[in-house]
Amino acid sequence: MNILITAGGTSEKIDNVRSITNHSTGRLGKAIGETFLANGHFVTYVTTPQALRPKSEDNLTVVEIETTKDLESALRAQFKLHSFDSIIHSMAVSDFTTETTLSEDLFIEKLAESLTKKGNLTDLAKLTEELYHSLDEIGETIQQEKKIPSGTDRLLLFLKKNPKIISMLKDEQPQAILVGFKLLVGVSTEELLQVGQAILTKNKCDFVFANDLEKIHGNQHEGILIDAQGQTETAETKNEIAQLIVKKVEEKWRK
């Protein structure tokens, strides 16, 4: 099979020396990649600079990216070149990217300016509406310095939504068996299943692996693989997860 795996965690620049990083060791992605490779499949592995990855070999192609935007263009390029039998989207992708960063002083100056232009704002609904306009104005127009001024006591960071990568995968590669991942923090098994199920339906996944950060400790890694029929299987370690995913994808592919 021709497999595409995304793994690691994207990061979004704040300025030339700082960025917002989604933590991911890449250890699970590495295990999944190595399991597919061990079974003789071809793997295109899209990952981030810090993350672990499978040992290099002939059947492995590694593509490095940093931001969510990089990821999107790297994937679109891959989809032009290849038709994948399966896509394993395990990368921790930033939901948000930096829009602008302002000192509290500059933010308040701009906000006060734009609000006073609006005249008397004692009405809550009117004020709320104007605040949305002002924030859009500030977020979209104010440019920050190359390096954030360290003088100010408080900084305001505006983050705007990134495109949801997972939502485009099935449309771009309808033939691919799509495995999505959902990480939650400190939730019940019921909620984990429910959210995983929702992600699966929404993004036309064939499988979703739902897991909870509080149940991940090194190689111990609890989680539930959900399929489109709502059937579930659990795994306890990264290797078990890798084995389970590869087995399920191979089975589905043979049908």
Next chain:
Amino acid sequence: MNILITAGGTSEKIDNVRSITNHSTGRLGKAIGETFLANGHFVTYVTTPQALRPKSEDNLTVVEIETTKDLESALRAQFKLHSFDSIIHSMAVSDFTTETTLSEDLFIEKLAESLTKKGNLTDLAKLTEELYHSLDEIGETIQQEKKIPSGTDRLLLFLKKNPKIISMLKDEQPQAILVGFKLLVGVSTEELLQVGQAILTKNKCDFVFANDLEKIHGNQHEGILIDAQGQTETAETKNEIAQLIVKKVEEKWRK
């Protein structure tokens, strides 16, 4: 000599899966540490998980930290235990830490609430003053979820100033020869010298190494070492910088 080196880059948690990271490979700190060790000195090396560090040996003690707060307590603990002959503070320390993270909707709701309480705010000065109060209120009181909601189109991240670690070093260890570092981005040599000089005076450093991100490429690393008499020496590579700093510290210590 008994040397304390800080190296690497701190990171500040945004939530359980994201953090703001100051990029630093730790390569320069590693070179400085190894040069001191090669000259038979004892090195306490405070660094961050991702950063490179000197190969372990008998005269080296490594202390790992992540946040600026961690760094402060780790240093205070060291200062209780040891008297250092020199402190090389090369770590890239976050100037800001996360105060709170809000969806645009929640932010505007809170801001509108607090502003309407203040009645008619057509006067710019009055409005500005009230905005400071409102932002303090929101920053200090609103708590965020364990994981940021990904539904909102815009997030506002409130960051508040971290304590300046470098400013406490000479007071805590007056006997130590203190070497500070200042990284700027895309400035003239004049500005680099001026800012470095100011940092040196302000923090009672014996030396400051001033460098520009745009003149750092792998092992090529241009910068200027400034001493308390305003004399300067330049270096072109990380190894030259390490040699220069060790030489200067040893000379000053012998006096």
